[in-house]
Amino acid sequence: MKIKAYSSDLLSSNMYVISENGHAVVIDPFRDITKGEGLTIDLMMVTHEHYDHISGVNAWKEAYNAPLLCSEACAANLGDTVKNQSRHFDVFCELQSWIKQDKPVDTEPDYTCKADMTFNDKTEFEWQGHVFRLYEIPGHSQGSIGIYLDDENFFSGDSLLEGKETELRLPGGSRKQWKELGEPRIKAVPPGTVIFPGHFNSFLKE
Numbered sequence: 001m002k003i004k005a006y007s008s009d010l011l012s013s014n015m016y017v018i019s020e021n022g023h024a025v026v027i028d029p030f031r032d033i034t035k036g037e038g039l040t041i042d043l044m045m046v047t048h049e050h051y052d053h054i055s056g057v058n059a060w061k062e063a064y065n066a067p068l069l070c071s072e073a074c075a076a077n078l079g080d081t082v083k084n085q086s087r088h089f090d091v092f093c094e095l096q097s098w099i100k101q102d103k104p105v106d107t108e109p110d111y112t113c114k115a116d117m118t119f120n121d122k123t124e125f126e127w128q129g130h131v132f133r134l135y136e137i138p139g140h141s142q143g144s145i146g147i148y149l150d151d152e153n154f155f156s157g158d159s160l161l162e163g164k165e166t167e168l169r170l171p172g173g174s175r176k177q178w179k180e181l182g183e184p185r186i187k188a189v190p191p192g193t194v195i196f197p198g199h200f201n202s203f204l205k206e
């Protein structure tokens, strides 16, 4: 199995292409679809509904006919340009200070997309001899999830970034949900798990 990370032109968000036996699962697809060349794309997942993590859903769906799986709360926000942040993403890029943008970002203020499959709380499934386990971890956004792959790898979206406080103040963010459910589930990720975050490099959970 291979896990390849690609950094996007939208606040350097990470897209992950996980491949095995000529098949692939894509997490947080962005607009450049060439990274999927030669692989059968079985499934897309998004770690949450924010524009920098969903910008390629429609392009990948069109190119590879791959269905999208996310939480029900995420699915409910994918079609809302305020909650998915596409409407104001250019302003957000200007205001944020944690990632250096060299050039203005090409955004799509009316971007929406749709889920094909959803879950509540948690779900798991097998894929090419591997096991995915998905958990809702609300706080950064209503639709945030964490994705375990074979218990050794954890795709954390924006809920766990190395050396950064989890951002809870964006529209749809909730300190209450974070304290009640999101944070306990992040804390429960075992030490030594490889974290594949929504931005920046992979690291080991302490």
Ligand SMILES: [Zn+2]
Pocket: 048, 050, 140, 141, 158
């Ligand atoms: Zn986000």
